[in-house]
Amino acid sequence: MKTTLDCIPCFIRQALDTARMVMTDQSDHERIVRDVLHWAVGIDLDQSPPRMAQRIHRHLRQLTGNQDPYRAAKDYQNRMALTLLPNMRAKMADSPDSLLTAVRLAIAGNIIDMGVHSKLTAAQLQASIQQALSDELVGYSEFLRRVMDNARRILYLTDNAGEIVFDRLLIEVLGPERVTVAVRGAPVINDATSVDAHAVKLDEIVAVTDNGSDAPGTLLDDCSAGFKRQFTASDLILAKGQGNFETLSDVRAPVVFLFQAKCPVIASHARVPQGSHVLKWFYPETFNRVNGSGL
């Protein structure tokens, strides 16, 4: 999807948040905001928001001289999510439908998004879990269950640090042996990288690869050749979060998007109410590869 004019104030706010996170001097924050404003004057709206965000955050890293401004935030988010893991496992054990519960929890974890909520507390995260377990889940169906049951090679595209702890539960239910997890190739916002996969020990249960890109989404033309081969060879791609939705919603591939529609622009693009917990897929013919899932 393309960048909208509504995305621009959000980019400026993100730049300011990042500046404040890594520099204490008000004049540095001001310099960065003016610089991003200057850059935004010439913004190319035909590109997707994550491509714009990629450029802004590259630029911010250059300006700040900090290659991973959100490192401390990500560490905090990983730790916070890990403390909730026993509680989530208990919910899974109590559930008569572990796949559905795992899907709900994976989407609950998508609240950990510093592009949208720059200060998330453990209480808000717990509230998000409760809500995800009780709210309507838009788009879940027996067809998707069959697709998930029957896929042989699943590529799981993660989104944020912390959130990957929630993803772990779904990967366990799917069966890690048929799953490859992909994280971002380099730090951008609080998106999970291989450092995070290692920090929450995801790499101990499943194959973890990185996509070779520093975009907060999956820009295929920016990803490594190895990742692209994996993408093409998979018969099911589970893509977490808004950034993956923004970058892959036009790609003809067997992708199921799992996300919270936090921003009004994305909710509108997905044709769901803002705030919805969503499973979304396009291109039914691409799922024919999944053995036995036939539409």
Place this chain on the structure above:
Amino acid sequence: MKTTLDCIPCFIRQALDTARMVMTDQSDHERIVRDVLHWAVGIDLDQSPPRMAQRIHRHLRQLTGNQDPYRAAKDYQNRMALTLLPNMRAKMADSPDSLLTAVRLAIAGNIIDMGVHSKLTAAQLQASIQQALSDELVGYSEFLRRVMDNARRILYLTDNAGEIVFDRLLIEVLGPERVTVAVRGAPVINDATSVDAHAVKLDEIVAVTDNGSDAPGTLLDDCSAGFKRQFTASDLILAKGQGNFETLSDVRAPVVFLFQAKCPVIASHARVPQGSHVLKWFYPETFNRVNGSGL
């Protein structure tokens, strides 16, 4: 108070809202946003936010060729507020303390702020009234009651269209004979002008003047000489809304601010929680002029 970096994304969003309100062509919206971004690169943060907003909205009116982009919105807000007037009068009649209830209602009306909430419904407005009548009112005191009781010349600085219907009730309780109401000198956002004072018949019960300025606040150096004389001659100035607070909080004068602290920057400047309904005053010595109010 000065403009903060947090104000900038908000200015961009306001510019986009205004563009969409008055022009249908997406390329015009884009042109305006790029233009305001360009302008924002060189923004002078030593000025108050309403001075910045004044410049942006002047510029928007010039770009759009529409001298009163919010006219239809203001008409709607006036009508919506007038439909609630009987209900508010009933609440006043039931109240054992009509001054306090009128103050609460006047602050309730301050929710009608297109700089903050661009799409307010009648249901949200009614909810705001209920909340204003039950929530804590920060800063109200017997001292302020005495100040309001004893003032001889009250200048009442309005904020938004629609909101002035709520102000009318407070002006009636204060006694219109000692009150002069000041509206903005020219359209800016949905701030009330003499057109609105006339539309809700405020001018039938009280003297209405305009301040000669098109800023969404009270920039004294931009106001007419007549307004400034009135300002200096008043022994109590009741100033509604965030814009008046932003522009007058540093002015040594007997001003009591009545507003909802809708934005985090203003809440922080007023040292109240965001969302508070607030009466705020500074410079106690300036109230000595009010006969009998002595601190």
